[in-house]
Amino acid sequence: MPDKINYQKLALEELERIHASNKRPSLLFHVCCGPCSCYPLTFLCPHFDVTILYNNSNIYPPEEFDKRLGELKKLIDYLKRDYGFEIKLVVPAYDNDEYNKALAPFATSPEGGERCHVCYRKRMAEAYDYAEEKGYDYFTTVMTVSRQKDSQIMNQIGEELSKTHTRTKYFFSDFKKNNGQMIGVQIRKKYDLYNQIYCGCIYSYQEMLQRPKH
Numbered sequence: 636m637p638d639k640i641n642y643q644k645l646a647l648e649e650l651e652r653i654h655a656s657n658k659r660p661s662l663l664f665h666v667c668c669g670p671c672s673c674y675p676l677t678f679l680c681p682h683f684d685v686t687i688l689y690n691n692s693n694i695y696p697p698e699e700f701d702k703r704l705g706e707l708k709k710l711i712d713y714l715k716r717d718y719g720f721e722i723k724l725v726v727p728a729y730d731n732d733e734y735n736k737a738l739a740p741f742a743t744s745p746e747g748g749e750r751c752h753v754c755y756r757k758r759m760a761e762a763y764d765y766a767e768e769k770g771y772d773y774f775t776t777v778m779t780v781s782r783q784k785d786s787q788i789m790n791q792i793g794e795e796l797s798k799t800h801t802r803t804k805y806f807f808s809d810f811k812k813n814n815g816q817m818i819g820v821q822i823r824k825k826y827d828l829y830n831q832i833y834c835g836c837i838y839s840y841q842e843m844l845q846r847p848k849h
């Protein structure tokens with residue numbers, strides 16, 4: 636088995652190159668929710684003009700999509716008030732029925748398995764298409780902050796997609812490293828953001844309903 640790559644080290648090395656260039660690049664940031672974004676936004680915003688793409692037609696039901704979006708908007712407002720970050724937000728059309736056509740063949744796959752790999756790739760590919768079309772300098776995804784998601788796979792997907800998206804550079808990351816996840820939890824608690832208890836799709840929603848209640 637090949638050694639795991641430290642993708643957050645690659646992120647820090649890329650930031651050094653950006654500083655040396657004296658430029659402030661634009662970055663299209665695929666974001667799934669407010670809580671996951673807390674630390675990555677404080678990491679990225681000092682270096683990039685960040686636009687969030689809330690591309691998450693995986694989320695079921697629609698009320699949950701809206702609720703997570705509402706919390707994300709609150710976070711953007713708090714970060715402007717407390718850090719002075721000017722973060723733009725783009726919300727593509729939501730279509731859970733269409734999205735599920737891609738996930739349905741893997742309905743019984745456990746969380747973290749093949750269904751999730753399809754889901755990471757689909758959301759990242761759609762977001763990367765948007766970044767490329769609009770001419771952003773960089774693209775990355777918030778999802779590497781999650782301990783439930785394999786950052787090696789997500790970065791491999793990003794690297795692969797970058798071969799056909801040559802205008803926009805993929806920004807490698809592993810936001811959970813260097814205490815990133817813990818710092819994110821502290822920020823989430825400080826802002827009292829709603830923290831969802833399932834990943835997002837109808838399958839993870841159903842799994843959540845079947846969990847024993849304590």
Ligand code: SF4
Nearest residue numbers: 751754834835836839
């Ligand atoms: S569990 Fe999460 S990552 Fe996996 S398919 Fe569902 S929404 Fe996508």
